[in-house]
Amino acid sequence: MSASAIAAVAVAAVAFVATWAAWAAGGFAVDVPWAPAWDLRLSLELDGLGLLYALLAAGVGVLVFAYASAYVPRHLAHEGRPRREEARLHGAMALFLVSMLGLVLARDLVLLFVFWDLTAIASWLLIGFDRANRSARLSALMALLVTTITAVLLLVAILVLRAEYGTTQIDELIAVARPGWAVALAGALIAAAALAKSAQAPLHFWLPRAMAAPTPVSAYLHSAAMVAAGVFLVSRAHPLLALEPALLDGLLAIGLLSIAVGGLLALWATDLKRLLAYSTVSQYGYVVVMLGVGGAAGAAGACLYVLAHALAKSALFMTAGAVTEATGRRELPRLGGLARRMPLLAAGSGAAVATLAALPLTLGFFKDELFFHAAAERGTWLAVAAVASAALTLAYLGRFWGGVFLGRSDAEVRPVPRRLVWPVVALGTLVVAGGIAPGPFAALAEDGAAVTAGGPAPVDVAYHLDGRTENVMALAAWLAGALLLVARPRLQGALSALARAGEAVGPERVYTASLAGLNALSNRIHDVEVRDLRARIAAVLVPASALIALGVVLTPTGGTYAVGPVELEDLPLVLVLAVGALAALATTRPRRHLRLALALSAVGFSLAVVYALLGGADIALVAVLVETLFALLFVGVFSLIPARELRREARRRSTGRTRARNLVIAATSGVVTTLVAWGAFSRPIPDDPAAERYLALADDAHGKDVVTVILADFRGLDTLVEITVVLVAAIAVATLLHGRFRA
C-alpha cells in the first residue's frame, strides 16, 4: 500500500472511531460565531441522523479506500499512467469524506451549503480522475453542473428562510417555521437540490454517466456518500417539508418515478456498473418514497433503508470492479460461471444481493418490511406499487448475480489481489449479521429516524412467522420478481424501446441541448466583444455610458451643476488639472508606443498631484506607485516586442469609418463622464456618519493614519478578500504564460 492509501484509510478509520466515541460519550457540539453581524455560526453537532450518515461514510470509506489501494495501481498500470497519480485519487476521496462529515454535522444551513458544494467539487475531481479520457471529463462536468446548479436552489431556499424567519440555524427554523409560502417555496427548492444530488428522476441521468469513474469512486460516491447526501438533506429538513403536505406528495411521486425508471433501465442494462447505477437511482427512489410517506413509519424505513443499501451497494460495485479485473469484461452476456472460480466473491456479493432483494436472514429483509409497512399504512395503491418495486428489484439483482456467477462463459479468469475481495466479504458478513441480530442496526436507524420524524420513530424489526400484511407483500414480491426474472428475455424488446425513448427525448437531451445552446450564445457574444481591443473597450464604454446617462437624466439634479468661485489659493490645483488635461489631449497624438505610454503616465501623475493637493496623501502615494509600476511595465513589455513589429503597428492608419466610430465612442463616454463628475463634485456634501465613526475610532485602534486603519482593521475582511484576488490573479497570469504556477 502506498503512503497516500494508508493515509486515506487512516483518515476514514479515525473518523469512524471518533464519531463512535463521540456518540458514546454523549454527543459532540461546536458553535463558533464567524460572522456575528449576520449571525452566521460554525456550528457542528452530532445527532442520531448525523451519526448514521457519518458512520456510513467513514465505515464504508475504510473498506472502499482499502479496496482502492489495490485497485487504483492496477487501473493506472492498465492506462499506462505513473503510479504517483494514485495520491490524487486518495486525496480527493479523503476530501470527500471530510466534506461529507461536515455536511452531516452542520447545524447551520449556510455551513451545510458550503459542505454541500465541497462534496460536489470532490466528486468532480473523482469522477474525472481519468482526465485523459474525454468521456470521463464530460461525465465529471455533468455531475458537477447538475448538482451545483441545483445547489443554487438550496442557497435561494436558505435566503428565503432567513428573510422570513431571520435565522439559518436548522433547529431554530424548525421551531419557528409555520406553514406558508416561505416554507412551501424553500421546501420545494431544498427538495429539488436534494433530489438532484440523489440522482432522482428526471435528474437521474448524471449517475450512469458518472460510472466513467474508477470503480472505487463509484463504490463510495454512489452508495454511502454523494447520492446519500441528497436523501440526508431531505431527512434533515423533513420537519420543514412536512409542514406542507403537497411537498411530501411531490417526494412520493418523484420517488415512485425514480423506482420505475431506474428499475426498468437496470433490468435492461448489460454493463455491470451501469446496471448498478440504475439500481442506485431506483433504490434511492425507495428512500424518497418513504420520506414522502413521512411520519414515524416513513422515517424509520428511510433510515434503515439507507443503512442497508449503502452497505450492500458498495459491496456490489466492488464486486463489479473485481470481476472486471479478473476477466477483463464488463458486459453481462459475456460473463458467467464465476461462482466456482471466485467463491468468496460470489458469497460476499450474494449476501449483498440478497440484502437489496430483501431475502430473509439479511439486514435487507427488515428494510423492505418497514417499506411495506409504511406503504400499506398510506393506502392500497401504494402497497401495490411497493410490491411491484420490490419485484423489479429482485429481478434485476437476480439477473446481475446470476449473470456473473452462474451459467458458463469462455472468460479467462486471472487471479486478483485479496484486497479486491475481502471488503466485499466483510460487507456481506455484516449484512448477514444484521439479518440474524438486527438490534444494533435498528438502534442506529432509530436514533436517525427520531430526528427526521421529530419524535420517537421505533424501528421494530423481528421475524414474524404469520400472515401479517408485510409478510404477504414480501411473498408476493418474491413471486412476482421470480416471474419477472424468468420472463425478462421476452421483455428485452420493450425495455430497449424504453431506453431508446429515454435517450431520444429524455432529460439528458435537454441537458446536452441547453449546454450546446449556452456555448453557442457565449461564442457569439465573445465574437462580438473580442473582435479587437477597441471593440472590446467600446463594448464596455458604450453601454456603461448609456446606463449612466440614463441615471443622470432620471436623478434629480437640484443644486448640482453649479460653478463655484475660483480663488487665488486654488491656483496650484487649476494648474495641475490643466497639465493633466493637456497630457490627456496629448495621448491622442503619438503614434509610437513608448510615447503613448509616457503620455498616459503623465495623466496619471497629474491626477496623483491632484489627490495630494486635496489632502488624500495615501491615495496620492498609491497613485504615484501604480503609475510608476505601469510605466516601467510598459517599458519592459515593449522591450520584449521586436522593434520592427512595433514600428509596423505604429505606421498603421485606420480607415475613415474606424476613425469616425472611435470619435463617436470617445466623445460619448467623455461627455457622460464629465457630466457625472461635474454633478458629483458640485453636489452638496452629504453627512457621512461612517466616516465620522472611522475617524473617532482610529485612536482606539492605535492608528494615526485612518486610511491604513480602515484597510487593516475596520474593513480588514475586505482587504483579506482583495489580497486573495491578487494572489489568484498572479496564479492566473503565471499559469497562462508558463503553464504552471511554481510555488
Place this chain on the structure above:
Amino acid sequence: MTSILTRYVARALLAPVLIVSVGILVKGYADVGDGFAAGVVAALALLLQYVAFGTDAVEHALPIRWAPGIAIAGLAIAVLVFAVPMAFGEPPLEHAPPAGEEPVHLGSLELITAVVFDVGVFLLVIGAVGTIIGSLVDPDREAP
C-alpha cells in the same frame, strides 16, 4: 543593453528603496502608507532591476523564484491574523491589544497585530508582482 547610467542608478537604488519600503510598512499606522504601498515600492525596485539588468542577471542575484511562495506566505499570515482570534473566542480579525490598552513600544514603533496583517499584505504584493513580472519577462522558459 541599458546605459551605464541606468544600471548604476538601478544598482545604487536597490537597497535604499527596499529600506524605504520597509519604512512605509512599519510606519503605516502612524503616517502615510500601508502594506500595499510598501509592497508596490519593493516591487518597483525589483522591476527596475529587471529593466536595467535583464532577466538572467536578476534571477541570478535575487531570489525571484521564491516569489510565488512569498505571495502564499503573505496570504497565510493575513489569514492567520484573521483566524487566530477565533481560537480565543473572539470575532475574526479582532486585533490585539484591544482599545484603551497601551501597546508595547519599540522606539516610536507600536507592536499591534494590525501591523502583522499589513506585513501579510506587503509580502503578498511583493510575491504576486514578482510572480507576474517573472512570467511576463520570460513567458517561454520551461518551468524547472
